[in-house]
Amino acid sequence: MSLYYVQKFLFELNRSPQLQEAYTADRRAVLEPYALSDEEAEALTAPDIGKLYVLGVNGQILMHFAAFHQIEWQDYLQRMRDGIDDHGPVRAGVYAITGYEGTRAHSESLGQDRGVE
Amino acid sequence: MPLVYAGVCSHAPGIRGRKDLADPEVRDAFYGAFDGMRADLEASGAEAVIVIAAEHFANFFMNNMPSFAIGMADFYDGPIEDPGWLGIERFRATGDRDLSERVITEVMNTVDIAYAEEWLFDHGIAVPLSFLTPRFDLPVIPVNINCQGPPLTPLHRAWAFGEALRRAVDAVPEKVAIIGTGGISHWPATPDSGKINWEWDQDFMVKWCDNDRDALLDYDDLQVYADAGQGGFEIRTFLAVSAAAGGAQGTVHFMEPIPIFAVSCTIASYDLSTSDPAD
Ligand SMILES: [Fe+2]
Numbered sequence: 001m002s003l004y005y006v007q008k009f010l011f012e013l014n015r016s017p018q019l020q021e022a023y024t025a026d027r028r029a030v031l032e033p034y035a036l037s038d039e040e041a042e043a044l045t046a047p048d049i050g051k052l053y054v055l056g057v058n059g060q061i062l063m064h065f066a067a068f069h070q071i072e073w074q075d076y077l078q079r080m081r082d083g084i085d086d087h088g089p090v091r092a093g094v095y096a097i098t099g100y101e102g103t104r105a106h107s108e109s110l111g112q113d114r115g116v117e
Numbered sequence: 118m119p120l121v122y123a124g125v126c127s128h129a130p131g132i133r134g135r136k137d138l139a140d141p142e143v144r145d146a147f148y149g150a151f152d153g154m155r156a157d158l159e160a161s162g163a164e165a166v167i168v169i170a171a172e173h174f175a176n177f178f179m180n181n182m183p184s185f186a187i188g189m190a191d192f193y194d195g196p197i198e199d200p201g202w203l204g205i206e207r208f209r210a211t212g213d214r215d216l217s218e219r220v221i222t223e224v225m226n227t228v229d230i231a232y233a234e235e236w237l238f239d240h241g242i243a244v245p246l247s248f249l250t251p252r253f254d255l256p257v258i259p260v261n262i263n264c265q266g267p268p269l270t271p272l273h274r275a276w277a278f279g280e281a282l283r284r285a286v287d288a289v290p291e292k293v294a295i296i297g298t299g300g301i302s303h304w305p306a307t308p309d310s311g312k313i314n315w316e317w318d319q320d321f322m323v324k325w326c327d328n329d330r331d332a333l334l335d336y337d338d339l340q341v342y343a344d345a346g347q348g349g350f351e352i353r354t355f356l357a358v359s360a361a362a363g364g365a366q367g368t369v370h371f372m373e374p375i376p377i378f379a380v381s382c383t384i385a386s387y388d389l390s391t392s393d394p395a396d
Contacts, residue, residue, distance in 0.1 A: 004179060011178045059306025060173035060265060067202045080308040094267060094347055103308050110314060
């Protein structure tokens with residue numbers, strides 16, 4: 001697990017037009033300097049938004065990566081929900097502190113019966 | 118000069134970026150409340166504004182995360198986000214390096230902070246400024262409290278920091294305003310984006326208006342996370358303003374849940390005539 005380096009790469013990508021260009025040219029090559037597992041590198045190159053969410057990437061970083069890939073807002077939210085369905089609960093990071101298991105369970109924990117907008 | 122204005126407002130990126138997806142009636146009422154805040158800020162005679170924001174990994178990351186940071190530059194560029202996504206064109210906001218340095222020097226007497234001579238504004242500062250100083254011409258001093266990357270700034274330190282800011286502001290000859298941005302309950306950029314804990318928000322703002330230090334410092338991060346989401350961690354910026362307001366009583370000018378903006382959109386301020394920071 002190297003969530004720190006997954007997020008570090010995304011943090012730097014979000015800030016740097018040069019890195020964005022390099023990523024567009026060769027998604028694999030730009031990941032070389034970061035200590036990533038194969039699973040993490042695959043999620044970053046695909047890109048697999050749902051998997052990145054499950055790995056624990058903070059939404060404040062992930063939403064910009066989605067926007068960079070022209071993924072619309074509602075689609076971005078849905079991909080994270082699908083990620084939970086496909087890969088199980090968030091594994092690390094701030095969203096894992098209460099054992100996150102999806103939007104429905106979360107609504108129930110808040111005593112809210114309506115779904116998300 | 119004594120602090121001339123203290124208030125808080127929401128800063129969610131959707132406020133500008135997703136404005137066309139919101140119910141126009143409530144959105145326009147919220148925008149109107151921002152206009153009211155701008156009028157109050159202008160009427161205060163403020164010559165500079167300290168914006169206490171919770172930024173979102175734009176400048177500060179876990180490779181070197183300060184509990185507190187204050188900007189010290191003559192200008193700041195933004196937004197760091199894609200302008201189309203955020204709904205705010207690129208701008209260069211006016212700063213005041215000299216005033217920043219004097220504020221920082223005073224704050225450092227009681228709170229250990231980081232300072233930054235370079236700072237790219239993200240939505241935490243850009244969204245409020247786009248309403249409050251739309252030409253980005255009122256000198257701004259950006260401030261960040263770590264509400265993002267745990268371990269987070271303890272609430273009681275955010276309070277001490279707010280008190281230190283007040284001492285610093287009162288000590289300079291300029292008229293200075295303080296505005297906190299962020300929160301309240303929300304689950305930003307997650308599958309739960311759009312959820313709002315309205316009861317929690319109302320309860321929090323009652324405590325904020327009462328400037329009830331004990332109640333405000335009694336929040337516990339794990340419970341905040343469960344009740345108010347990761348976005349709830351941003352109450353640190355509101356608490357710093359409470360402390361800076363020195364016991365003043367507050368008024369909520371606008372507060373409505375706008376799910377597509379992902380928060381209870383809020384505008385509130387303190388009546389500084391009821392403030393006594395020496396208390
Ligand atoms: Fe925020």
